[in-house]
Amino acid sequence: MKRTRIKEILQTTPTNQEMNVKGWVKTFRNNQFIALNDGSCNANLQVVVDFNSTPEEILKRITTGACISASGTLIASQGKGQTVELVCKNLEILGDSDAEKFPLQPKKHSLEFLREIAHLRFRTNTFGAVFRVRNALAFAVHKFFQERDFVYIHTPIITSSDAEGAGEMFHVTNFDIANPPKTENGEVDFKQDFFGKPTNLTVSGQLEGELAAMAFSDIYTFGPTFRAENSNTARHLAEFWMIEPEMAFYDLNDNMDLAEALLKYVIAYALEKCGDDIEFLSQRLLEEEKQKPQNERSEMTLVEKLKFCLENNFERITYTQAIDILKDSNHNKKKKFQYLVNEWGVDLQSEHERYLVEKHFKKPVILTDYPKNIKAFYMRQNDDGKTVRAMDILFPGIGEIVGGSQREERLEKLETRMKEMNIPAEELWWYLDTRRFGACPHAGFGLGFERLVLFVTGMTNIRDVIPFPRTPKNCEF
Ligand code: 4AD
Ligand code: MG
Numbered sequence: 001m002k003r004t005r006i007k008e009i010l011q012t013t014p015t016n017q018e019m020n021v022k023g024w025v026k027t028f029r030n031n032q033f034i035a036l037n038d039g040s041c042n043a044n045l046q047v048v049v050d051f052n053s054t055p056e057e058i059l060k061r062i063t064t065g066a067c068i069s070a071s072g073t074l075i076a077s078q079g080k081g082q083t084v085e086l087v088c089k090n091l092e093i094l095g096d097s098d099a100e101k102f103p104l105q106p107k108k109h110s111l112e113f114l115r116e117i118a119h120l121r122f123r124t125n126t127f128g129a130v131f132r133v134r135n136a137l138a139f140a141v142h143k144f145f146q147e148r149d150f151v152y153i154h155t156p157i158i159t160s161s162d163a164e165g166a167g168e169m170f171h172v173t174n175f176d177i178a179n180p181p182k183t184e185n186g187e188v189d190f191k192q193d194f195f196g197k198p199t200n201l202t203v204s205g206q207l208e209g210e211l212a213a214m215a216f217s218d219i220y221t222f223g224p225t226f227r228a229e230n231s232n233t234a235r236h237l238a239e240f241w242m243i244e245p246e247m248a249f250y251d252l253n254d255n256m257d258l259a260e261a262l263l264k265y266v267i268a269y270a271l272e273k274c275g276d277d278i279e280f281l282s283q284r285l286l287e288e289e290k291q292k293p294q295n296e297r298s299e300m301t302l303v304e305k306l307k308f309c310l311e312n313n314f315e316r317i318t319y320t321q322a323i324d325i326l327k328d329s330n331h332n333k334k335k336k337f338q339y340l341v342n343e344w345g346v347d348l349q350s351e352h353e354r355y356l357v358e359k360h361f362k363k364p365v366i367l368t369d370y371p372k373n374i375k376a377f378y379m380r381q382n383d384d385g386k387t388v389r390a391m392d393i394l395f396p397g398i399g400e401i402v403g404g405s406q407r408e409e410r411l412e413k414l415e416t417r418m419k420e421m422n423i424p425a426e427e428l429w430w431y432l433d434t435r436r437f438g439a440c441p442h443a444g445f446g447l448g449f450e451r452l453v454l455f456v457t458g459m460t461n462i463r464d465v466i467p468f469p470r471t472p473k474n475c476e477f
Contacts, residue, residue: 162423
């Protein structure tokens with residue numbers, strides 16, 4: 001008999017039809033009731049075993065974590081808590097699970113503990129929901145861009161450039177690093193390395209994305225990126241996924257409109273496709289926040305927060321306006337910020353971003369026109385000589401979720417800026433070539449995929465929204 005997924009079974013009207021189901025035992029109660037899950041949805045199927053006709057040997061092996069195959073008839077449930085149940089006629093143990101040793105007991109475990117057993121945490125309610133939502137969001141990203149005729153471009157993982165110019169790169173080499181070949185001057189001789197020069201894992205696909213946009217007009221990337229920044233926070237990963245659209249003929253306003261539309265589209269899609277999972281996560285968050293003092297709890301539930309985000313326009317202000325708001329804020333005057341805001345030109349800390357979003361505007365905010373000195377070399381310079389056409393989108397509970405800009409398409413301005421910032425022009429000759437041959441105004445942005453998943457799932461640590469997080473001093477699994 002062909003297996004039916006539990007999600008489908010739970011939506012079926014029971015008429016004593018014969019069915020087969022396969023999955024993992026969550027609990028086994030009274031030697032009779034199995035709560036079975038196969039990951040197709042959050043809910044379990046109740047499988048009812050007749051303990052009189054089932055051999056003792058088999059009954060003993062129905063333990064939490066065991067994988068089973070059950071065939072029987074689907075009936076309207078006799079008990080409370082479910083509408084249908086499967087009366088089992090034939091039960092097969094596919095994989096035993098020693099109840100004494102299986103780390104996932106049918107009780108509440110801390111997220112920290114579950115991170116240590118990330119190979120098994122997929123089987124919990126919380127992580128089942130998180131990763132189904134993550135899946136829906138990934139699909140929605142592609143759907144959004146494909147519906148708008150953007151071309152999906154695969155940019156390289158191994159590169160020889162630093163797209164952000166921030167020097168936060170993981171090196172790639174096949175040298176024996178304890179003993180690399182040296183030049184006569186005693187320096188490492190990268191000519192002998194695999195690629196004949198120093199290489200690293202990409203920090204962003206943007207520069208290559210720009211090349212493709214100068215042919216296809218509208219492109220996007222969606223792939224892994226790597227940053228060797230030593231920030232051990234709940235918002236940073238060393239390996240994360242980024243979505244980077246790049247559009248010819250867009251200015252910064254077009255860029256902001258697209259980013260806002262993308263965010264709203266994917267959030268709406270997740271709400272529609274994963275309503276049950278998001279409802280579950282919303283309840284989970286309520287429970288979790290009960291541990292906190294009243295004033296630290298969210299004003300809205302997760303579902304309310306997501307809907308609020310869909311229904312309201314994002315606030316758009318310049319960096320300069322934001323600095324004025326922060327300088328004048330009671331928070332600043334009462335020295336409640338760890339980093340006080342005294343002067344124009346400072347980089348915003350996440351406490352400032354969150355103040356603007358959560359306390360001041362109480363909705364997503366897009367900040368534009370940052371000082372050029374705190375932004376990357378490729379951003380379009382404004383006429384004031386001080387600021388660039390940058391935009392960051394700030395989200396409640398998250399801080400920066402999107403970073404982007406209109407790009408500097410004027411060759412001379414770009415070359416001058418690169419010189420000022422010590423970005424080697426000879427390494428980026430190909431990037432500069434696009435400014436020599438058919439340059440045009442263009443813009444793009446990067447959306448941090450895990451930060452998006454954080455927002456939509458209401459989880460609070462970025463390590464809990466990617467299956468196997470890579471962070472400083474941690475690369476298990
Ligand atoms: O602001 P960032 O560094 O911008 C870029 O990389 C540009 N090249 C994007 C572009 O214009 N095409 O990164 C973009 C986004 C951030 O807003 C954040 O959401 C996410 O990527 N991000 C991280 N997410 C998790 N862990 C990290 N270490 C991250 N660093 C950035
Ligand atoms: Mg940024």
